[in-house]
Amino acid sequence: MKRLIPLSLAILLLLSGCWDSRQLRDITIAKSAALDLLDDGIYQSTISSPVPRKYQAEERTLVVSGTGHTIREARMALDGKVSEQIDTAKLRILVLGEPLARKNIFPPLDIMYRDPRSSLGAKIAVFDGVGSNLIHMKLTDKPRTSEFVAELLETAESNTIVDDINVQLICPIMMDPGEDMILPYIGVDEEDNPRLIGNALFNGDTMTGSLSVEDSTLLLLMKGKLGSATFLTEKVHQEEEEDDKDNYITLRIRDTAASTEVTVNHASDEVTANVKLTMKVEAIEYPHNELTEKENIAKLNTSLEEQFTAEAGEIFKTLQESNCDALGIGRRVLVHHPDFWDTHKWNELYPEITIEPEIKVEIVDHGIIN
Amino acid sequence: MGLFKAFKHTKNSAKKGQKQEQLVEPPDIPTFPVSFDMNKNRRYIKETLYYTEDLVEKSLRTELPGTCHLFYIETMSDTDKLNSYLYQKLRDIDSEVKLERMLQDMDSAKMVHLSDAVSELLSGKSILLLEGKGHCYILSTNSVVKRDIGEPDNEQVIRGSHSGFIENIGVNIQLIRNLISHPTLQVNYTTLGELSQTKTAMMYMEGRADPEVVDEIQRRLKKIKVDQLLNNGVLEEYLEDNIYSLFPQFISTERADRAALNLLDGRILILTDGDPTVLVLPVTFFSFFQSTDDYNSRWAAGNFFRLIRVISFLLAVTLPGIYIAIISFHFEIIPFGMTYVIKDAVEHIPYPPLVEAMIMELTLELIREAGIRLPTPIGQTIGIVGGLVIGDAVVNAGFISSIMIIVVALTAISSFVVPVHEMSMAMRLLRYPIMIMASMLGFLGIVFCLSLYLIHLCKLTSIGQPFFYPFAPLNAKGLLNRFIRLPHTVYVENSPKKKGKGQSQKS
Amino acid sequence: MNVKMKISHPQLFFFIVQTQIGVGILSLSFSVHEEAGWDGWMSVFLGGIGIQLIILLLYALSSRYPEHILFHAMELIAGRLTGRLITTAYTIYFITVAILVLVIYKNIILTWLFPATPGWVIQLLLIISAWYLSREKLHIIVRFYVFVSALFLLVVGVLLFALGDLNPLYIFPIGHHGIGPILKGVMAAMQAMLGFSVFMFIFPYIEYKKKRDVLKTATFANLFTTAFYGITVLITMMFFSPPELKLVPQPLLYMLKTFSTPVIDRLDLIFLAMWIVSVTTSLMTYVYLASLSGAHLLKGVKRKKLTLWTSGAIFFIAMGPTNNLTISKFAEGVDYFSIVMVIVIPLLLYLLSLIRGKPSSKGGQQHETTHSS
Known part of the structure; x- marks a missing residue:
């Protein structure tokens, strides 16, 4: 200790500067950001940051945009517009404008992956339109867009509408040749309020299509994901009742088992994927009240299975049209048939393969009444 | 290796120290044997104390030939005691045998060197000089001022004993002995401080305390050279292994039960007269986080x-x-x-x-x-x-x-x-x-x-x-014993083997 | 050596493990992936087996002279001059490894935490704590090592976080890359495992009932490190898809960056700061060994003083390489140097000692005779 004292004094003298200190008070923390591709191939970066209470007059958030040839340049342009230094280390939401998503998304994201301080835990979503519009939107119930979108996505995750992902978690999928990612897709409704409209389908790092909310849930279930509050509504009766409402059943998914098996016919270069999904469900809304009879339940199970299988077929068609291998079939081909994988271009092959859904439904519970 | 040598060295010198202790302690004042000439004695006492005005000399007469001279410091002595025991009894003395017996009854000590007697005088005793004798007697007539053994303010507990140490070393030792009545409890006295002549005591349980540690403490106590020693803080700095450390290496406590518990754990106490705090050593880092309340x-x-x-x-x-x-x-x-x-x-x-x-x-x-x-x-x-x-x-x-x-x-x-x-x-x-x-x-x-x-x-x-014992060197059983407080009925065997090891990893 | 200064077997275990695990684990999966693709995890386990063989050799050598420090034993085996030359080589080797550790971790901190801080400040921090402990006796050093081994739990915690987002398909098909690349990966893995050899330099300081127990402890340590590394590599490989892993030089840290907890966001910052302790332990071992061998060379110089010199030398030399390319070249050089120092020289020494015949059972006496001669 006796030698420590002069030593620490010496250090003190030497270290009169604090090189990397970034005082919290001197930083504008961006909570949400949007990346867009403008018509002339220039990136636009828009950030929003809540204004500290002490400066507030009326507005509660600060929204600025900057443009440039790279994202960094766009951000530099932003710095010129804000008094304090902008920092994206606490970014919560990253919105990609659809025009950008339709091109490549990896180059603009590169800076996020490369910068050691960037927030890789940020949620990422695609916006149907120019991303900065979403950031600029003034919401009535939540003053901060970032919070609104983040909570929207979190709820959707628990409802199994979107996958639980962030900027980093999509990266392995984006780079994997055998699997493609799907990102939350946000649009606006008639009253210009943002809402989730499903998932954007990607091929590699390019957006190629979209999937509706209802289909998203089924797709995620087939991927083996299950949120804490997952519901599916299905029309199970075609009866000519005057009230169409009674024909529907709403199910809460209790438990699922999903598996995907791939068989390759080397002779004909044909790949067949067999997607199996077994769901244990609870009927939470079913005005028909006919669940007392055991055969009725069995009947209902079969009719649900048919419905879901048909729907799944539609989903696969959409996926193949967008060349989006969301189920990771290619990865399975690579794992089980590496020789076949090496000799074929999966990206070209995928739209041609056969995907067979096989869905089993089991109603295990029906609330406290029959 | 260097440190090891140092350790060996300390061990040797500890042995030397022990040998020295058996000899008579070197006196602070030049020795002066009791002279047969009464006047010489009287002058000696007065001169040594520089004719201080609270020194009282009384000549007493008995049936025996020659006068007795009694010296005491009035501010330190209990005159009631002198009156009721000495003066009254001296009256009936008619033979030397009787005198001897009476003095024996009175808890007196015979001394050949007047210089030693003078230092006793300073602690409140009185000197009885007999004419024509080559020795003197000292009588314990000291009056003692004592405080109540109330609970110390800075170490209060909710449940448990509420007695605390006071400024008197005798009372403090008594408090500890009250809690541990076992023959293995040892007390060693040392007098420290050139000027203050403070009595310090080292207490430990023979068989429980590590003998090497006891030796080491004795050696270190020997080495202390101070003018005054009025509190434990001075002692602490002389005894510490590393005085530059920010961490205290000894616990000081005013609680008798805490001191006793530590004694039973094999630790050693150092008490100083005039200081109600008692040093506990050696301790580990985690002893500082224990309170008697825990137990x-x-x-x-x-x-x-x-x-x-x-x-x-x-x-x-x-x-x-x-x-x-x-x-x-x-x-x-x-x-x-x-x-x-x-x-x-x-x-x-x-x-x-x-x-x-x-x-x-x-x-x-x-x-x-x-x-x-x-x-x-x-x-x-x-x-x-x-x-x-x-x-x-x-x-x-x-x-x-x-x-x-x-x-x-x-x-x-x-x-x-x-x-x-x-x-x-x-x-x-x-x-x-x-x-x-x-x-x-x-x-x-x-x-x-x-x-x-x-x-x-x-x-x-x-x-x-x-110092950082159950963690460094890491010892699982030590952790159970020292760090975690197990129910009293659960006992983790940790004694002989571990103890040897613990010692072996020292220095 | 006095019994009181010796270290016990658990302490030896942590001494070896702490020396091995340090800066290497952060980039291990990247470096094996570079060589062997997604079969890199097999390289790690194979590396463990390879190291076990080397441990057997080192044990065989050092247990022939259990009473002597290896540096002294070398003089007995190869003669005074050659022995001293080899000891000098070892001193240089230890210093080089220490420099490498320092440079690599400095660079990681500079890129991850403090891009604007001058590198020497971080070096100074690391070298001060390394010097402060390594000047002490071995048994105090191991006390510290045992205590800070709790940090391994940190890594385990990190790995647990990742468990939810793994895709086991990323490491299939097993053995796709063939035996050649996997063996190359073994080399890369062994680089991170260096340090298993420390037991042979401190053989006389170990408290043992049977000599064989030392071998057992060294084996356990190797087993632990191999399993620890193997699991880490497996998990990071399942977390990142193979194309992404190519881009990420510190996968463990990168993985951490993704997770957030309700109390603490951005665990990588905390981890990186805490991990300097584990890195310094490796550094401490090499500073200690360098000063130990140095003290053997320079009779009459106190080891304590030597630690200051070696630490100073390491600090100043480590300021040199700043360029990533230079560092990787330097690392490669150290790899070859390690092979020579850890395998070739011990093997030669062992063979030589076999030829010279077994030393008399009372090594201590022989020691004295050589001294007086």
Whole structure:
């Protein structure tokens, strides 16, 4: 200790500067950001940051945009517009404008992956339109867009509408040749309020299509994901009742088992994927009240299975049209048939393969009444 | 290897010390044997004490031939005792045998050297000189001023014994002996201090205390050369292995039950006359986090509070540093919801976080230091003024952020949780290097400081025993025994083998 | 050596493990992936087996002279001059490894935490704590090592975080890359495992009932490190898809960056700061060994003083390489140097000692005779 004292004094003298200190008070923390591709191939970066209470007059958030040839340049342009230094280390939401998503998304994201301080835990979503519009939107119930979108996505995750992902978690999928990612897709409704409209389908790092909310849930279930509050509504009766409402059943998914098996016919270069999904469900809304009879339940199970299988077929068609291998079939081909994988271009092959859904439904519970 | 040599050396000299102890202690005043000439004796006593005015000389006459001379210091002696025992009894003396017997009954001692007798005189005894004899008697007529053995203010417990040590070494030893009546309890006296001639006692349980440690302490006590020794603090610095360390290496306690428990654990006590605190040694780091309350309350609760104390140590040492590091380097780690709350709070603070923290820490130390010396009612006022008024005003004025106030307040509370005062002082000092490093290098600086502290703790020894014991060297059974308080009915065998090992890893 | 200064077997275990695990684990999966693709995890386990063989050799050599420090034994085996030359080589080797550790971790901190801080500040921090402990006796050093081994739990915690987002398909098909690349990966893995050899330099300081126990402890340490590394590599490989892993030089840290907890966001910052302790332990071992061998060379110089010199030398030399390319070249050089120092020289020495015949059972006496001669 006796030698420590002069030593620490010496250090003190030497270290009169604090090189990397970034005082919290001197930083504008961006909570949400949007990346867009403008018509002339220039990136636009828009950030929003809540204004500290002490400066507030009326507005509660600060929204600025900057443009440039790279994202960094766009951000530099932003710095010129804000008094304090902008920092994206606490970014919560990253919105990609659809025009950008339709091109490549990896180059603009590169800076996020490369910068050691960037927030890789940020949620990422695609916006149907120019991303900065979403950031600029003034919401009535939540003053901060970032919070609104983040909570929207979190709820959707628990409802199994979107996958639980962030900027980093999509990266392995984006780079994997055998699997493609799907990102939350946000649009606006008639009253210009943002809402989730499903998932954007990607091929590699390019957006190629979209999937509706209802289909998203089924797709995620087939991927083996299950949120804490997952519901599916299905029309199970075609009866000519005057009230169409009674024909529907709403199910809460209790438990699922999903598996995907791939068989390759080397002779004909044909790949067949067999997607199996077994769901244990609870009927939470079913005005028909006919669940007392055991055969009725069995009947209902079969009719649900048919419905879901048909729907799944539609989903696969959409996926193949967008060349989006969301189920990771290619990865399975690579794992089980590496020789076949090496000799074929999966990206070209995928739209041609056969995907067979096989869905089993089991109603295990029906609330406290029959 | 160097250290080993040093250790060997100390062992040798310890043996030498023991040999010396068997001889008569070298006298401080040149020896003066009792002269047959009474006048010479009288003059000697008076001159040695420089004719101090509270020295009383009385000539007493008995049936025997020759006069007796009684010397005592009136401020130190109990005149009632002299009256009732000596004067009355001397009247009936008619033979030397009778005189001898009477003096024996009176708890007296025969002394050949007058110089020794004089030093006894100074502790309140009286000297009886008989004419024409080559010796004198000393009589214990000292009057003793004693305080009540009330509970010490700074070591209160909720449940358990409420007796505490006082300024009298005899009473203190009595208190301990009352708690442990076992023949193995040993007391060794030493007199220290050239001027003050203070009596110190070393107590230990033969068979339980490590003999090497006992030897080592004796050796170190021998080496002490001081003019005055009025309290244990001086002794502590002479005995410590590393006096430059910020960590206290001995516990001082005013509680008799605590001292006794430590004795039973094989530790050694050092008592000083005139000081109600008793030194316990050797100790480990975690002894500072134990309170006798732990052993009296339910064992689960005892463990919980012990854990709280250890957490409080970590908090008190690191919390301001962590806050500084977060505010000026790593605000990324603040979770999403908190970022703006904290940013709002620090938005207008003019100072860098380090200065901000230093101002508040120093204010707090000022309040504490001011409050300690003042009588309780005024002390409380200071507390209120300091805590409420300054705290609130400083935030409103915009000098200091409200979060900094929370941090400093939490730190202050944590630093007072530890039951031993010395450790809480160490904790307060350890905080500052961490704060400085945190303001320069963020978490890296904090971890650097902490690892230096940890290395220091691993190096530190208390009388040759590892200070950070159940953790470094790590010992699972030791952990069960020392760190965790098991129910009293559960016993973990940890004695012979471990003890040998524990010793073997010392020096 | 006095009994009181000796270290016990658990302490030896942590001494070896702490020396091995340090800066290497942060980039291990990247470096094996570079060589062997997603079969890199097999390289790690194979590396463990390979190291076990080397441990057997080192044990065989050092247990022939259990009473002597290896540096002294070398003089007995190869003669005074050659022995001293080899000892000098070892001193240089230890210093080089220490420099490498320092440079690599400095660079990681500079890129991850403090891009604007001058590198020497971080070096100074690391070297001060290394010097502060390594000047002490071995038994105090191991006390510290045992205590800070709790940090391994940190890594385990990190790995637990990742468990939810793993895709086991990323490491299939097993053995796709063939035996050649996997063996190359073994080399890369062994680089991170260096340090298993420390037991042979401190053989006389170990408290043992049977000599064989030392071998057992060294084996356990190797087993632990191999399993620890193997699991880490497996998990990071399942977390990142193979194309992404190519881009991420510190996968463990990168993985951490993704997770946030309700109390603490951005665990990588905390981890990186805490991990300097584990890195310094490796550094401490090499500073200690360098000063130990140096003290053997320079009779009459106190080891304590030597630690200051070696630490100073390491600090100043480590300021040199700043360029990533230079560092990787330097690392490669150290790899080859390690092979020579850890395998070739011990093997030669062992063979030589076999030829010279077994030393007399009372090594201590022989020691004295050589001394007087």
